[in-house]
Each structure stands twice: as C-alpha cells, then as structure tokens.
Amino acid sequence: TDSPIVTEALGNRPEDIARAAELLRAGHLVAFPTETVYGLGADARNGAAVAAIYASKGRPSFNPLIAHVGDVAAARALVVWNDCAEAMAEAFWPGPLTLVLPLGAGHGVSPLVTAGLATLALRVPAKPCARDLLAAVGGPVAAPSANPSGRISPTTAAHVRAGLHGRIAAILDDGPCAVGVESTILGLQGPAPVLLRPGGLAVEEIEAVLGQPVAERDAADPLSAPGQLLSHYAPNASVRLNATRFEAGELSLGFGPGAFDLNLSETGDLAEAAANLFGHLHRLDARDAPIAVAPVPEVGLGVAINDRLRRAAAPR
Ligand code: TXA
Ligand code: MG
CATH class of the missing domain: 3.90.870.10 (DHBP synthase)
Structure with a gap:
C-alpha cells in the first residue's frame, strides 16, 4: 500500500x-x-x-x-x-x-x-x-x-x-x-x-x-472501548462547542433558526442534523478557519452528535 x-x-x-x-x-x-x-x-x-x-x-x-x-x-x-x-x-x-x-x-x-x-x-x-x-x-x-x-x-x-x-x-x-x-x-x-x-x-x-x-x-x-480516542473526527482548524455568540473570523455551525455559515438543521431536527454533521464539518474544514458550533440538545441522536463534536474539539 x-x-x-x-x-x-x-x-x-x-x-x-x-x-x-x-x-x-x-x-x-x-x-x-x-x-x-x-x-x-x-x-x-x-x-x-x-x-x-x-x-x-x-x-x-x-x-x-x-x-x-x-x-x-x-x-x-x-x-x-x-x-x-x-x-x-x-x-x-x-x-x-x-x-x-x-x-x-x-x-x-x-x-x-x-x-x-x-x-x-x-x-x-x-x-x-x-x-x-x-x-x-x-x-x-x-x-x-x-x-x-x-x-x-x-x-x-x-x-x-x-x-x-x-x-x-x-x-x-x-x-x-x-x-x-x-x-x-x-x-x-x-x-x-x-x-x-x-x-x-x-x-x-x-x-x-x-x-x-x-x-x-x-x-x-x-x-x-478499546479504540475510542479522545481526539477524533478532527478538522484542521480548531473547534469550539456550545457557542451562543460567534467571534469575528470564526465559521459558525448552527442548530435551529438563526444566521450561521452552515446549519445542521434550521428546524432543529436531530436526524437531519446527524445526516448533515460530517458533510458540514468537511465543508467548513476546507475554509481553514476556526469553527464554532451552536449547542445541540443531549437527547436522541443529539447524544451521538455531541459525542462526535466533543472529539472534534478535543486537544490533539
Ligand atoms: O457505522 C459504523 O459503525 C461504521 C460503518 C462503516 O459500519 N463503522 C465504524 O467503524 O464506525 P470504526 O472502525 O470507525 O469504529 C468501530 C468502533 C471502534 O471504536 C472500535 O474500537 C469498536 O468499534 N470496536 C470494534 N470491535 C470491538 C470490540 N470487540 N469490543 C469493543 N469495541 C469494539
Ligand atoms: Mg471511524
């Protein structure tokens, strides 16, 4: 190989x-x-x-x-x-x-x-x-x-x-x-x-x-959980979680209604958010700037979404 x-x-x-x-x-x-x-x-x-x-x-x-x-x-x-x-x-x-x-x-x-x-x-x-x-x-x-x-x-x-x-x-x-x-x-x-x-x-x-x-x-x-490393799903840029305000120069990833660079789900639908998660991270990653993510509720598929986001944000 x-x-x-x-x-x-x-x-x-x-x-x-x-x-x-x-x-x-x-x-x-x-x-x-x-x-x-x-x-x-x-x-x-x-x-x-x-x-x-x-x-x-x-x-x-x-x-x-x-x-x-x-x-x-x-x-x-x-x-x-x-x-x-x-x-x-x-x-x-x-x-x-x-x-x-x-x-x-x-x-x-x-x-x-x-x-x-x-x-x-x-x-x-x-x-x-x-x-x-x-x-x-x-x-x-x-x-x-x-x-x-x-x-x-x-x-x-x-x-x-x-x-x-x-x-x-x-x-x-x-x-x-x-x-x-x-x-x-x-x-x-x-x-x-x-x-x-x-x-x-x-x-x-x-x-x-x-x-x-x-x-x-x-x-x-x-x-x-033999292989679950803390840092995983990592974009090149840094990731900040539970953002309720966004700094200049940050790319915003939203959940629910609002003005964001990309939105996991405008209607706050967790299944839609899960389906969009990795694609949106790939797209933001290509823009090479820090990423800030709005809060996602810790229920249903939100548990998996937050698990992936925490690993994406973890120290490398
Ligand atoms: O949806 C999925 O599960 C995708 C698709 C391709 O099926 N696969 C996937 O594989 O996510 P991977 O390798 O990225 O994640 C597999 C996880 C790892 O965290 C690994 O540690 C765990 O499964 N795993 C595998 N065998 C295990 C075992 N015998 N005991 C405990 N955990 C195990
Ligand atoms: Mg994997």
Missing part, C-alpha cells in the same frame, strides 16, 4: 457491485456506502487484507474493527449468540446498530479484526447497496469508517476519495449516507447491555425494546 495505486470508481449497478465483490474476495480494499457512513472493506478472514486496512488508514492496531454481514444467520455463525442479541437483531437489523459478543468456535475471522480481543463487533447494514455487496461476497467484511485515522468520517464517495485516493482498490459510490453518524455500539458480552458508543440508533429506542436502562460504559476499563 506504499506505492500509489489507481482507485477504481464504481457505481451502484449490478456489474459494479460484482466487481467490488471480486476485488474484496481477492484481498483488496474497497470503500462502500452504508446508511451510517462509508466503510473501508476487506475480507475479514484474510489477515493480509485486514492488515492493509490498518496501513491505509494509519489506524492504531489496538483499535478493533466491525465485521459486516448480510443477515442474522451469518452473524450467529461467528459469535456466541444470546437472547438479548436476538431481541436487538429482531428489532433493529438491518440498521445502524453494532452488537459486541463473545467470538464463537470456528469463526474464521482474522485476529487482526478483533485486535486480539475475545469479542467481535458485528453489524448488518441496511443500505441496499451494502446488502447486495455482502451477499455477493458471501462472507464477513471488516470495515472501519473510510477516513484516514483521526479525521472526519466520510458520508459521500467524494469524502472517501479525498482521504484515501491511491491507497485503496476501489470506491463504490451510491450517494450520500442517510443516517450520517456511525452505528450505535452495544456490548452484550457481559451480564447487562452496555452502551460502548452512541450512534445512529438512539439509546432511548434500545431501552424501549429491552425494557431496561442501558448502562454507560466504564470509562476506566480500556476493554470497554
């Missing part, structure tokens, strides 16, 4: 998806859209291919990857399944939810995917293009978000190209991602469900199905 390669531009036609599947099966890296963000895929059973994900992103090797599968049966075959997983999969798969479960016998997944952990993060994405690709590959596809490590996540093929062009075999373009923030990660390996990362499925929805509250992760336990 050191010498540049030509990154193929693929679309969403059947022959493009077949080509993407062929590249993945041959051990190459292919970026593809999901409903949350674009992922950088590799055959999860091919150690060399998974190693190339870490190399192309500059990702620390202690940060494990999510395995993407086409359906619940394929997920069950890789882990020790349980009743809670069944209830979550029934309610929310395919969709923006990742489940962490103990690795099962004979799973075949490269230890580089789990970064040596005894658990595996699994998800069945909903975007038809991703489902078609996974069906064509016929095995688990490891995929982190398709951005250089630490930078803003990609919600369009153009974002992927800007960050990883020349380092990956192909990019499958099927338009912008509807959800716009990464999946919610739920740890189901212990006695009670734990929220490992807020994301595109609001925790309130999970709790409504479980009939019990979901515990926050223990921030002191490194295994509860």
